[in-house]
Amino acid sequence: MTEVRVYRRPIPTWWWxxxxxxxxxxxxxxxxLFVGWLVVxxxxxxxxxxxxxxxxxxxxxxxxxxxxxxxxxxxxxxxALHVVTWFNLTPQAMDVRMxxxxxxxxxxxxxxxxxxxxxxxxxxxxxxx
Amino acid sequence: MTRRRIEPLVWLMFSGGGVVAxxxxxxxxxxxxxxxxxxxxxxxxxxxxxxxxGNPLTQLVLTGVFVLLLVHSAHRFRYTLYDGxxxxxxxxxxxxxxxxxxxxxxxxxxIVWSIG
Numbered sequence: 202m203t204e205v206r207v208y209r210r211p212i213p214t215w216w217w218x219x220x221x222x223x224x225x226x227x228x229x230x231x232x233x234l235f236v237g238w239l240v241v242x243x244x245x246x247x248x249x250x251x252x253x254x255x256x257x258x259x260x261x262x263x264x265x266x267x268x269x270x271x272x273x274x275x276x277x278x279x280x281a282l283h284v285v286t287w288f289n290l291t292p293q294a295m296d297v298r299m300x301x302x303x304x305x306x307x308x309x310x311x312x313x314x315x316x317x318x319x320x321x322x323x324x325x326x327x328x329x330x
Numbered sequence: 331m332t333r334r335r336i337e338p339l340v341w342l343m344f345s346g347g348g349v350v351a352x353x354x355x356x357x358x359x360x361x362x363x364x365x366x367x368x369x370x371x372x373x374x375x376x377x378x379x380x381x382x383x384g385n386p387l388t389q390l391v392l393t394g395v396f397v398l399l400l401v402h403s404a405h406r407f408r409y410t411l412y413d414g415x416x417x418x419x420x421x422x423x424x425x426x427x428x429x430x431x432x433x434x435x436x437x438x439x440x441i442v443w444s445i446g
Contacts, residue, residue: 214415227415230410239359240438243358244441247441247445261367265367270368276363277356280359284356316353320357321357325361327382
């Protein structure tokens with residue numbers, strides 16, 4: 202079989218920095234890296250809790266250091282970008298219906314924020330009660 | 331052919347992980363990465379945390395949560411490298427991303443079920 206060779210115009214690595222929408226798109230996708238970091242952080246925390254009271258206290262004291270706090274603040278900013286973009290995209294990915302009528306996009310988005318508030322309040326109560 | 335069969339599952343887990351990352355991860359991150367270390371709220375008693383985290387229901391939920399988040403993260407980062415940062419080493423990046431997620435999943439199971 203003869204191989205068909207197609208010319209592909211090379212795309213520069215930094216194609217996404219010039220336009221705002223492209224930039225936000227790549228930042229949104231990069232949130233994945235920070236979701237990964239937060240999982241690692243939470244697992245380290247759980248590991249410390251499992252090892253005992255002293256390890257738990259030491260971990261929280263260590264997480265107070267400026268570098269860890271800075272990294273976690275950046276991670277939370279990326280996570281916030283994920284939350285907003287994810288909620289906004291849901292009505293486009295899902296056709297929610299009640300009876301035969303389509304639920305308006307604004308209602309789908311609002312209900313997700315409501316879920317976020319309820320889940321957050323429950324976890325906060327469970328941990329701090 | 332196996333790739334074809336597994337791909338819908340990976341996308342499904344990506345979506346599930348995306349929902350978990352949007353609805354549950356923020357409160358966990360704010361609480362355990364900022365509020366407790368910086369003393370915004372008083373630290374819960376160690377015994378209380380062990381009781382909550384050692385409950386099999388919590389452990390079951392956390393196992394699912396961590397696995398979904400890891401697949402979500404790996405899958406999305408794989409495509410960020412490919413489309414965003416123009417890293418065209420398809421097989422290598424896929425192996426590294428999913429490999430890291432698999433390692434994380436094993437660690438998550440071991441850690442979550444060792445408490446209590």
